[in-house]
Amino acid sequence: MVPGRCRGAALVSSKPLSFLGGVDCSSGVIIEKGHDLKGELVKGKVLCFPYGHGSTVGSYVLFSLVKKGVGPIAIVNQIADSVVVVGAIIAEIPMVDQIDIKQIKTGDKVEVDGTHGTVKLEDKRRSCI
Numbered sequence: 821m822v823p824g825r826c827r828g829a830a831l832v833s834s835k836p837l838s839f840l841g842g843v844d845c846s847s848g849v850i851i852e853k854g855h856d857l858k859g860e861l862v863k864g865k866v867l868c869f870p871y872g873h874g875s876t877v878g879s880y881v882l883f884s885l886v887k888k889g890v891g892p893i894a895i896v897n898q899i900a901d902s903v904v905v906v907g908a909i910i911a912e913i914p915m916v917d918q919i920d921i922k923q924i925k926t927g928d929k930v931e932v933d934g935t936h937g938t939v940k941l942e943d944k945r946r947s948c949i
Contacts, residue, residue, distance in 0.1 A: 822905065823935040824914030826893045827942065830928045831865035832921060833857045838874030839881040839907065848890030866930050867892035868921045872904035882907030894932040896921060896939055 835856050837843070842852035848863040862885065872878060882904065885891030895908055900917035908915035914934030924930060929942040 821934050821937045822908040822915035825933045826914055827931045828866045828893050830868050830924050830926055830930050831860060831862060832924050832926045833869040836871050836873045837869045839878035840875045845881050845884050848885055862892045863890045865892050866894045866896060866932055868896040868924050871897055871899040872901035876903055878903045879907035883911040886911035886913060896932060
């Protein structure tokens with residue numbers, strides 16, 4: 821978990837994601853070949869995916885995305901990956917893991933509380949933990 825709280829629209833993937841080579845660092849568009857979110861913009865979204873993969877440079881890419889204003893506002897994972905966790909920490913964006921992301925659909929309004937490790941679906945008034 822990475823502390824912080826935010827609300828926003830979910831962008832949900834059933835596939836792992838690499839920030840290095842998987843997300844365009846100037847635009848925030850997912851470019852990973854064969855990814856189910858290819859072409860989608862992470863900017864301002866609560867990015868939900870099972871876990872991260874790839875190089876440790878991915879942490880810096882996530883930080884860079886946020887600093888350029890094209891990054892996600894929060895991350896929700898099933899399994900925390902050290903690359904994604906470090907990126908979320910240095911970018912100061914809330915992150916929660918151990919969440920069943922299958923309960924969340926793209927476009928759902930969610931509240932992420934990284935301090936308490938909770939994710940709530942606002943429209944459905946129920947928790948994902």
